[in-house]
Amino acid sequence: MKKVSLKDIAKKAEVSTATVSYVLGNKKCRVSEATKERIRAIAQELNYQPNQIAQSLKSGKTYTIGLIVADISNPFFSNIARVIEDEAAKFGYTVIFGSSDESAEKSWKLIQFLKNRQVDGFIIVPTENSEAQIEYLQEQKMPFVLLDRYFPQLNTTNVAINNFEIASEMVKDLIKTSPKKIGMIAYKNSLIHMEDRIGGFQEASKSIESFIERVGFNAIEAEVELALENLLQKKVEALFFATNSLAVAGLRVLQQKNIKIPNEIAIASFDESEAFEFFYSPVSYIQQPINQMGTRALQLLLNKVNTPELQEKTEILTAECVFRKSSQR
Amino acid sequence: MKKVSLKDIAKKAEVSTATVSYVLGNKKCRVSEATKERIRAIAQELNYQPNQIAQSLKSGKTYTIGLIVADISNPFFSNIARVIEDEAAKFGYTVIFGSSDESAEKSWKLIQFLKNRQVDGFIIVPTENSEAQIEYLQEQKMPFVLLDRYFPQLNTTNVAINNFEIASEMVKDLIKTSPKKIGMIAYKNSLIHMEDRIGGFQEASKSIESFIERVGFNAIEAEVELALENLLQKKVEALFFATNSLAVAGLRVLQQKNIKIPNEIAIASFDESEAFEFFYSPVSYIQQPINQMGTRALQLLLNKVNTPELQEKTEILTAECVFRKSSQR
Known part of the structure; x- marks a missing residue:
């Protein structure tokens, strides 16, 4: 790659390399406006590409x-x-x-x-x-x-975001028709956003029987299927998914098993997915800002x-x- | 930010800065293995972070x-x-x-x-x-x-990918029941992938009446709605979408208008979307590798x-x- 250097520009402009460097770097220097313009025009004509890595070494900012x-x-x-x-x-x-x-x-x-x-x-x-x-x-x-x-x-x-409060609000709505049992599918993850979503679920559902299934990040499909089967055995009437990817995997299983939503199980999810609006029973969800x-x-x-x-x-x-x-x- | 320099390491190891530079840069030099190890241990102890920008200036590779x-x-x-x-x-x-x-x-x-x-x-x-x-x-x-x-x-x-051939294959399937009219919604884009998808559509549907609507990248929702209304007026019985985003916008309109898929209009799309499998009539699509x-x-x-x-x-x-x-x- 043949690169145009400051030297090349200096030679053509008949000034020192230092002057070219000052002018192109927009630094203060005693050079007439006419010379500055000539240097810039030559740089453009030669298609000069400043070496940004060398530049950042000096300025310390990379934007x-x-x-x-x-x-x-x-x-x-x-x-x-x-x-x-x-x-x-x-x-x-x-x-x-x-x-x-x-x-x-x-x-x-x-x-x-x-x-x-x-x-x-x-x-x-x-x-x-x-x-x-x-x-x-x-x-x-x-x-x-x-x-x-x-x-x-x-x-x-x-x-x-207000994970605890908004999860609690959604779960309160899910149990407003007084089911006896509710389930949640969440990730095995000790981070605060997940703990708060689970905490909100527990807070809102404390008056009824509740079950939480936690799955790993890998092999989501298989783990969600297993988790759902456990919850179905418990005969939950409502189900809350902690994220969109858990819900999409869950919808797939519910559809295969031909379980009627919301009649047999009412569901809601955290996050959005294009899948939610096209599911035969459009999915209630928590919209993050x-x-x-x-x-x-x-x-x-x-x-x-x-x-x-x-x-x-x-x-x-x-x-x-x-x-x-x-x-x- | 107080940075550990080669000098700091050299001082502690009681060798020259050049020696530290050679050893940490894995360059050939006459230094005993024991000294090399001492230098590496000190670099680690002081939590020395090589300046990758300065390094790439020398090696010319950034990985x-x-x-x-x-x-x-x-x-x-x-x-x-x-x-x-x-x-x-x-x-x-x-x-x-x-x-x-x-x-x-x-x-x-x-x-x-x-x-x-x-x-x-x-x-x-x-x-x-x-x-x-x-x-x-x-x-x-x-x-x-x-x-x-x-x-x-x-x-x-x-x-x-083989845009022309695969679009043609999908459209041939779409018209196997011999409809009289077919439509396509594509982007206003002169690039080869879009031209080939349109070319495949035209090739496969040349025996019947066909209509192509092209929309811009901005305001997809509104433009797809307008395009669909034009095609519905023409009474198309089959419809091919050139991308997933066009199809998702189209599905939304078709659902609002309560148009029965596939009975009133048969549809298929390029690309995938989580929405396709949950649409009440799962959407046929072209799967890119x-x-x-x-x-x-x-x-x-x-x-x-x-x-x-x-x-x-x-x-x-x-x-x-x-x-x-x-x-x-």
Whole structure:
């Protein structure tokens, strides 16, 4: 690759390399406007590409943000990535993203890689057991915002939603016709967002018999089928899914087994899915404020990038229940 | 941020900075194994973080790939991004991604940004009017592979599918009960993948009356509704959607208008969507080989990174028709 150097431009403009460097770097220097314009015109004519890596070594800013989501193929995360990308572009920032696949090891690899490439800050959807990574970023004074989940014992800036309250509201609606038994399918995950969804379910259903089945992230289909069979044996009359991917897997099984929704079992889910509106009994769901979550995370991060001494804070945004046919018995 | 430098390590190990640099950079040098180990242990103890940007300035390789997709919030692209990410990880590469939003301007910004950050190569889903960007990368001898779409007039390495043949196969099935009229909803997009899908539709339906409606990328919902109304006025008995997002918007309108599928209109779509299996009349669709597309694109790119003089080639992979109830009249 034959690259145009500052030297090439200096030669053609008949000035020193240092002068070219000052002019193209927009630094103060005693050069006439006419010369400045001549240098810029020559740079453009020669198609000069500044070496951004060398530039960032000097300026220390890259106008890049690292975004680590749990799984880019989940529509919740790919939609929120899109919002953050669009919002960042307004401020001249580019977003680099990757998925941790709910693995602390992958998350650590991404954090190290992006940090070594000197992103200006991070928006992170943290995985289980990644507290040490977060503390490491704090020690290194790297600005970051945690999104969707956070660690209550760590003093960080977080954007999350009212998981406990909104789960409780949806479950209260699910049991308004006084069923005797209700079930929930959740992930095996000790993070606060999952614990709060389960806590809200328990709080709302404490007057009746309730059952919770927890499944792993791998082999969702098989594990959800097993979990559903356990709950069907218990004869639950209502069912709450902790995420969209659990619900889509569950709908598949319920359809195969020809179980009538909502007559035999009333259902509702956290998150959205295109599948919900086309299920024969449109699925009631908890709508997370994705636009607001992405926008606020980006804004809080830029505040921290520009004012490192800012106090940490947690913003809890409000989700909404969308009631449809699947929960109306 | 207090950074540990090579100097700090040299001081503690009582050797020269150059020696530390050689040892940590795994370069040949006359240093005993014992000293090498002492230096590595001290580097680890002090939590030394090599400055990867400075490193890449020297080695010229970053083990990073830039991936530019049309829209990360579309499941086709977010799933393919996931495949490329997983495959790249096997070879020690990290994938940095961004979406062009079908805009040549955004695509150019991303290409420039990533090129300046010195990615080793690109996988690009090109937008309309981005030929000059592709030619620029060729001039700059930057390795890249085009995915999903390509420009037939440019000699590049491409991974695509048999759009014409598979669209033709699906449409032939749609009209096997000899309807008099068929419609298609496609994007206003002159790229080869869209032209081929339309070409396959025309080829297969040439014995009957056919109508094509083309909509823009923005305001899909409203434009698809209008397009559908035009086709309904023409009294089409079969309908083919050129992508999943067009089909999902179309299903919404068909459901609102209470049009019976497949009895009143038989339908089929390109691509997949979670919505298709839960629509009351499960939707027939063309399944793109996403795993194979992502894997081959990555492998071809790494071949080009490692052997720049390789000849360009186009790989056409085979999609499959999945026939379900929506197309069976």
